[in-house]
Amino acid sequence: METGGNSLPSGPDGVKRKVCYFYDPEVGNYYYGQGHPMKPHRIRMTHALLAHYGLLQHMQVLKPFPARDRDLCRFHADDYVAFLRSITPETQQDQLRHLKRFNVGEDCPVFDGLYSFCQTYAGGSVGGAVKLNHGLCDIAINWSGGLHHAKKCEASGFCYVNDIVLAILELLKQHERVLYVDIDIHHGDGVEEAFYTTDRVMTVSFHKFGDYFPDDESYHFLFKPIIGKVMEIFKPGAVILQCGADSLSGDRLGCFNLSIKGHAECVKFMRSFNVPLLLLGGGGYTIRNVARCWCYETGVALGMEVDDKMPQHEYYEYFGPDYTLHVAPSNMENKNSRRLLDEIRSNLLDNLSKLQHAPSVQFQERPPNTELPEVCILQLLWMKIRMMGMRDGIQVLHGCDDERAKREIIKTETKDLFRYSGESERNCCILEARKTADETTSTKALDAGPMQVDESSVKIERENVNKTSDSVFYKS
Numbered sequence: 001m002e003t004g005g006n007s008l009p010s011g012p013d014g015v016k017r018k019v020c021y022f023y024d025p026e027v028g029n030y031y032y033g034q035g036h037p038m039k040p041h042r043i044r045m046t047h048a049l050l051a052h053y054g055l056l057q058h059m060q061v062l063k064p065f066p067a068r069d070r071d072l073c074r075f076h077a078d079d080y081v082a083f084l085r086s087i088t089p090e091t092q093q094d095q096l097r098h099l100k101r102f103n104v105g106e107d108c109p110v111f112d113g114l115y116s117f118c119q120t121y122a123g124g125s126v127g128g129a130v131k132l133n134h135g136l137c138d139i140a141i142n143w144s145g146g147l148h149h150a151k152k153c154e155a156s157g158f159c160y161v162n163d164i165v166l167a168i169l170e171l172l173k174q175h176e177r178v179l180y181v182d183i184d185i186h187h188g189d190g191v192e193e194a195f196y197t198t199d200r201v202m203t204v205s206f207h208k209f210g211d212y213f214p215d216d217e218s219y220h221f222l223f224k225p226i227i228g229k230v231m232e233i234f235k236p237g238a239v240i241l242q243c244g245a246d247s248l249s250g251d252r253l254g255c256f257n258l259s260i261k262g263h264a265e266c267v268k269f270m271r272s273f274n275v276p277l278l279l280l281g282g283g284g285y286t287i288r289n290v291a292r293c294w295c296y297e298t299g300v301a302l303g304m305e306v307d308d309k310m311p312q313h314e315y316y317e318y319f320g321p322d323y324t325l326h327v328a329p330s331n332m333e334n335k336n337s338r339r340l341l342d343e344i345r346s347n348l349l350d351n352l353s354k355l356q357h358a359p360s361v362q363f364q365e366r367p368p369n370t371e372l373p374e375v376c377i378l379q380l381l382w383m384k385i386r387m388m389g390m391r392d393g394i395q396v397l398h399g400c401d402d403e404r405a406k407r408e409i410i411k412t413e414t415k416d417l418f419r420y421s422g423e424s425e426r427n428c429c430i431l432e433a434r435k436t437a438d439e440t441t442s443t444k445a446l447d448a449g450p451m452q453v454d455e456s457s458v459k460i461e462r463e464n465v466n467k468t469s470d471s472v473f474y475k476s
């Protein structure tokens, strides 16, 4: 059974999408430390593949403008952001109390350039949301983003600032409802928590919970009908897909058994709805496969099928002995019986059908480019959907952790959630590494390594973003 998603053309014969791709040539230099599984170098490897497969010339390539303190503080606590800005490997011994308080040190180590790293990856995701809001592209991509575990005042699971929450806040300026879908093997908990009490954001996370080792077939047996139903019921104005690649077969930390094509099928499916789409990275710890996956998924976003045979490039030796884009998934046993998957699917679809359709937001009419007085809006608290994953193969939709409330899908509490602030208009400065048609089609440009983005083609574009009255704040 397929619910939606296939009515619009997608793929090589379908409508071409305008794609913006955010990449900072510095990002691959950040280093979490020896033995740490999170390696920003994988972003540079992905970029090298995109360059040598000739995909960059089909997208607008943008260098993100680093997120500023106040951008990060739209979600994060001021003292946490100040801490991230000031901490260095040299000074951390004097900050033990703060390290503990902000959960920085072990999984989330202090490393050189930590704050710039955060500014870069958050800047890419927020920049993508701005581009989508302005209708300047159909799909925006930031493979350095997707750090879904970061909390308001705490680092978690290799994540320091939550670029996804910041991007959603940006999209909410333009769209009544935003859907967040997470295919990382881990729970997108930071994003879920941030928007737990608003009906304007739905978060759907497919992740490991108990003994669940899906292959492509069993994953999509659930993913497609569920997401199809979510799209039909929630009717989001924009979608963020977190493409964590630790759900791939053979991941250093993960244990799912998805092929790259199976993983990318999620991108293809989301794309087919023709809703503004932000694609982000996330986990992924067998870095050669992460680069393979995100390169292939960039091709999917563009509607271009790329060759399995990999072109020669500076990281070619990582991909031996086959030097192909695709790798065979493992022969691990699929522990999900058809009967259980059927049961899970029908329970989920049943729960989804009980939700309020396309909850509307009680917006005041919002004249553009003028300041509104501060106004509090009462919101209907709509139960957040979480797909908690599998326990003994049973996946359930939870409204919240309380057992009684789990069965009660729609709850009508009111809560004042949004504060519309009259933040003054500001100019947003976007650094663009824009390639002209000539540059991108020349051999010179194709041969350029990822670190050799021609700085002369990088220009500063002053973009009047008119961030006026429609800023939505979750902090008060």
Ligand SMILES: [Zn+2]
Residues within 6 Å of the ligand: 184, 185, 186, 244, 246, 282, 283, 284
């Ligand atoms: Zn993960």
